[in-house]
Amino acid sequence: MTTYHFVAASERFLTVEEPLEEVLRERQRNYAETGKTIDFWLVKQPAFLSSLELAELKATIPQPAAAVVSTDPTFITFLKLRLEYVAVGTFEAPSAEVPDALAGAV
Structure with a gap:
């Protein structure tokens, strides 16, 4: 299993x-x-x-939601500090509750 870290908020907040x-484009350029x-x-x-373990967190996020997911916890901490008004969490995948962690990835 892989541990994923994420920031989540309303899709409008994150994308508009x-x-x-x-930020994501600059990080992608740096990685290249x-x-x-x-x-x-x-x-x-x-x-x-x-998932059951994130149900309470989901209730606090305006819908429709979006998230930036990463295996790098430092990057997610950076995004939390940069974006401020986001929920933060982690989960393990694949699991019975989360078979495809990146479904809907753009």
């Missing part, structure tokens, strides 16, 4: 109100220059939020 696209494999994804309407 905040310059998230610029340094030969790193992409370890982050923008997921619209993330299915993993429907």
Whole structure:
């Protein structure tokens, strides 16, 4: 199993109100220059939020939701500090509750 870390908020907040696209594009450019494999994804309407362990958190996020998911906890901490008004969490996948963590990834 893989541990995924995420920030989640309303899709509108992440994709329209905040310059998230610029941040993700810059990180993607940096990874290309340094030969790193992409370890982050923008997921619209993330299915993993429907798991029992994240049900309380999902209730606090305006719908439709979106999330940036990564295997790098430091990047998610950076996004939390940068975006401020987001929910943060982790989950393990694949699991019985979360078979495809990146369903809906853009």
